Structures are given as C-alpha cells and as structure tokens.
Amino acid sequence: MKLLKPFSLTVLIFSFGITIAQKNYKKEADVAFVGEKYFKCIDMYKKAYTKERKAAIKAEILFKIAEAYRLSDQCGQAEVWYDKATKAQYPDPVALLHIANCKKLAGKYDEAIVFFNKYKAANPSDTRGEEGVKACTQAQQWKDKPTRFEVTHMPIINSEQYDFSPAFSDKKSQEIYFTSTRPGSTGAAPSDVTGQSFADLYVTKRDKNGKWSEPTLLGIEINSEFEEGASAINSKANQLFFTRCKFDKVGKFGCQIMTAKRAGQKWSEAELIPIAADSFAVGHPTITPDDNTLVFASDMPGGFGGKDLWYVVADKKAKGWSQPINLGAKINTPGDEMFPFIKDDGTLYFSSNGHPGMGGLDIFSAKKLGENQWGEVENLQSPINSNANDFAIIFEGNENKGFFTSNREGGKGADDIWEFYIRPLRFALKGTVKDIETKKPLADAVIKLVGTDGTSAEVKTNSDGEFEFEKNGNEDYIKENTSYSLVVSKNKYLNAKGKETTIGHTDSKIFVHEYELQPIIKPIVLPEIVYPYNEFYLTDQAKDSLNFLYNVMIDNPNIVIELRANTDSRGKDAYNNKLSQKRAESAVNYLIERGIEADRMKPKGYGKQVPRTLDRDFGPELKKGTVLTEAFINSFKNNKELFEQAHQLNRRTEFSILRTDYVSTRPSQEGEQK
Known part of the structure; x- marks a missing residue:
C-alpha cells in the first residue's frame, strides 16, 4: 500500500505508535x-x-x-x-x-x-x-462486467508524488482540498518513510468552463512542519477538519484530528480535537450533512481489527464531542477500514481491505438505516475499484459523480486523484405500423408517447410505416427509470395502445414495437360470445369476450358504434330478430355498467338478415370472401361437421363504427373505465 500519507492507507503511518528504541533489536x-x-x-x-x-x-x-x-x-x-x-x-x-x-x-x-x-x-x-x-x-x-461508472485521470491536479484524499471545500463543489507530497511542502525535511516531502494540504478551483486550476499550498494556519492531509469540511464550508501526523521527541508516531474555522477567505490557526489518548491514532475525519456527527478511523481499543471506523456526536452545550462509538461489525472487520465519506443522502462510503475486494483497499458503501446506523456493506466494483488501492471517494451532493484516489495503472504518480461519473443509459423506441388485414405499412400514422415523468412527444410514420423516438435535441425521448404509454392512431383506423418501461434496466436498449391497426370501414367481429340456448343473459365467457370491445372503446374515446347481434338462419325470422335484439341490448348494458357512455353504443339485432362474409380462410370449403347464405350452408347438409361450422360462424356479435367525432359531456371519474 501507499505510505507517507497522514493517517494513510497503510498499516505503517497509522499505527499503534511504536517507539524507535526497542531493547530486543540490535541492528x-x-x-x-x-x-x-x-x-x-x-x-x-x-x-x-x-x-x-x-x-x-x-x-x-x-x-x-x-x-x-x-x-x-x-x-x-x-x-x-x-x-x-x-x-x-x-x-x-x-x-x-x-x-x-x-x-x-x-x-x-x-x-x-x-x-x-x-x-x-x-x-x-x-x-x-x-x-x-x-x-x-x-x-x-x-x-x-464493469458497472456504468466512467473513470478518468486528472493530470492538472496530480503530480509524480502522492496526491490523494480530495474533499470539497466550498458549498458548490467548485473547490477541492487534497493531500500531496509534491516538492514545496511546509515541512522541509524529507520523510524517512518514503524519502519524499512531508504531506500537506493543497487547493484547486474549478472555473466556469469546468477546468481545474494549478494546485496551490494552503497557509501555515493549516500546514505545519509535520504531515497534514485527509480533510473534510462542514455544510456551511466554514469549519475544516483534517489529520495531522508527527513523530514526538521519543520517536513515537501518532495522528490526530485538527480543526480550523474560516472567516472570509482566511482560516484560523488549527486546534486539536481531543478524541482519544495520544497513544492511539485517529484521523480521516468526515462530517455528516447535519454537522452533528464526526466519523473517523482509529486504532483505539474496542475495535474489530487494525483500523476501525468510529464516530463522535457534537455536544453543543459543552462545546465539544461525545465519547467515541464504534460503527460495529457490519462496517468494521479484522482488517482496516478508513477514509469515510457521507453522502448528502446519508449513505456511508469507506475503504477497506477486510471486506472482500478486488485488490488492496476497495471502496464500499452502506445505506443509512437510522440515526448513525448503516445497513449491509456493498462493494462499488469495477471500474471504481481495481486490483490496486482505491480509496477516499467523495460525491458532488447526491449526484453520481465525484472523485476518488487510486494507485492503478494509467496514473501520473504514486497515488493519483481520479474523477468518476455514471455513464447515462441510452434508450430509444422504434417500430412499425401496419394494416392488420393487408399487412401493408401505414404512412402518417401518429404515435403519441407519454411518460410518467410528465414528458410527452409525438411522431409520425414514414412511407414505410416506420417510426422512432430517439433524440429530442440534446435529450433522449426515452429516459431512465420511467414508464411510457403509447397511443397509435390513423384516420379510418381504430387506435392501438402500447406500454414500455426503462425501470429495472441496467443496460442501454432499443425497444421495438410493432402495431397493426384495425380499419373501421366494415363491421369488426368480436371474439366468440356463447349464449345459453334460447337465452340472452351474459355468461362469464361472454363478458370476457365483451371486454375486448370495452378496451376498444377506452382506447378510442371518439367513436360511436353499432353493436350487432346475429343469429344463424335456422328458426323463424321474428323470433331470431327479437332474440338477437335482446342479446345486443344485454351486451350494451354490460358495457354501460363498466362505465362506457350509453350514447356511444346503439344495440341492433339483425337476426339472420346479414349473413357473414368471411374475412379469412376457415378451411378448404370456407374461403375468404365467401358469403354464408342459407342456400350456401344448406349445400353442406350431408357434411354435418361443416354444416354446423358454417352456422356457428353466422352466430356472431360484431360492431361497426358509426361516427368518429364523439366528445364526452361528462367528467371522467377516478376508477372509471379501468
């Protein structure tokens, strides 16, 4: 792991404070x-x-x-x-x-x-x-199989030395404090640990074009002749917390958390936050969004391993902090947990070599469950994590972008700061619209798209019946975590509807829809409705068939229909006419009960007056275009099966479109027309 970092990744600088002189070592x-x-x-x-x-x-x-x-x-x-x-x-x-x-x-x-x-x-x-x-x-x-995050190096910030632990130092995330061992630090002496300069805190600022400035050293109020780094700032951006590490006069190495307050552009002289005895190391502070809880890493007794995450709660009356509390076994392991960060939504991020990871230190997250309580730990996986050491992540507010530290390949120095953002999913929806009978493409059909996010859009099919929702200027029509309803319409055709959703999709996708529209020039046969012999009340099967028409009426709120009931040619005309009329009325009454306006439907019983014209083949003897007249059917009296099939085809319920300009005069009610 990297060394010479204030309270760093390694077991070395963040230690139990062993003295240099040991009786058992001679060399x-x-x-x-x-x-x-x-x-x-x-x-x-x-x-x-x-x-x-x-x-x-x-x-x-x-x-x-x-x-x-x-x-x-x-x-x-x-x-x-x-x-x-x-x-x-x-x-x-x-x-x-x-x-x-x-x-x-x-x-x-x-x-x-x-x-x-x-x-x-x-x-x-x-x-x-x-x-x-x-x-x-x-x-x-x-x-x-990496996640959707994209990771990029930041050459303007990084040096050939150690650059790590970024922290936003302003409210708008346009300024970053970070730790570096580059030449020019406040402490003049090189480190015996790495041979490089002591670590200090530096600042870089982002301009309106998104470009970061050359880093500059913070003043002597913060930086000293010792090691400084791993900082955090409160929500008002007027109080800084950071780590300071040093050897004392007897050679004992220790780390402590310091704090300074800002007035204008100037920091006050840093002061110690007395969290633990000098014989223990504490550092890597982060502050919760409400500024009430300071989370940090320490090797103090009572933990689960090397370095654990702990927290203290602000005591405003005493103008201090509570006794340290360990974050518990869900977060801490027998290994090392360090570099905590708390996102605005309360999610805890930290680095660990104790939880299963990809290399040295990996970055993990745990969602907030309650006051200073977090849930199960999850690895952020590749490409945030790598086979190298990955640590000290920060986010810009609640957005899925920010910065972290890694010593992976492709960097400039020992540790480097990297930028990350989540690669947006790209969705598109395309398809075709055809005539359901001829299968020919329909040009100039209108497809309306309405999303649960409140957006809507409309396109028309081209001469090949094709349509596409992809780009709307610089934005996508189809967005993440959104469901969509589609209505396809064309003059002299019934509408069609569709649904699509991007919820749950983790990869980009092009959705393909194919629609076939029903022409309204001639009557449309409903799915078979079977009535009890000599009766007109609706069975459950009949209601299921009428639900098809119900959906047609809902999808096409502008149509007025004639609902036609037909019998076969057997029986007396007067009786057949009366029975078919009652059956048509029974069907209309059912649809009225379901919420369809009565003035949109005209029941009509035709008895045996309108023999069916077949719209498709039903066998070698019953070809498309055949009219099922009584004389034609009687020609099959010697073929009982075919004779009954022809009569059955004549017993039908269908509807035709009378008008397409209906406008409802009543307000729709919640729960109606479902």
Missing part, C-alpha cells in the same frame, strides 16, 4: 523498521544481508526486506523478496499469503489463487487462504 535496520522508516531500513537490511553468515537470520532479513517493500506500497518488489525468503526456507507460511496478495494487487488473479491455495494447504486453520480464492474469483467477474 540499526531493525530500529528503523520498527520505527516504520521503511525507505531508510531497506538499504540497511541489504547491507546486513551481505555480512550475515547464519542461514536462518539471512532468511529473516530477506523477509524483513519484503515486508518493508510491502508496507511502503511497493508490492512488486515485495513479491520478489518474499520469493527469496521462501526459497531460503523462511519458516512462516505468511510469506505465501503476502505473495498471493501482491499478485492480487497486480491483477494476476489466477496466479494469486495458486498461492492462496498454497497458503491454505500450509495453514489450513487460517480462513484467509480460502477467502482469498473467493475474492479473486469475484474480482475477475467484476472486472469482466
């Missing part, structure tokens, strides 16, 4: 190692290795060199030296685990799995081997 390299001065101790260990004679001690030195490289975030070199240590018979199989994690950090998931399995075989009681195998398998899946 200078050991003293530097225990003091976390990894940059300094690596060269000493290499010199010590050349002078050492004992094989066991030489193997231990190789392991210490590997550890120093790993803890200074140079995992490539660490892997080389761990391999040398294992070949030199270093006895602790943890070297295999570290090799596996280094390969995982390099994105070599298949190779990492091999070493996780080796570690599992050497130390079967330790679950880290099996967990590593599962994490690598999951990481590869996330890498193969």
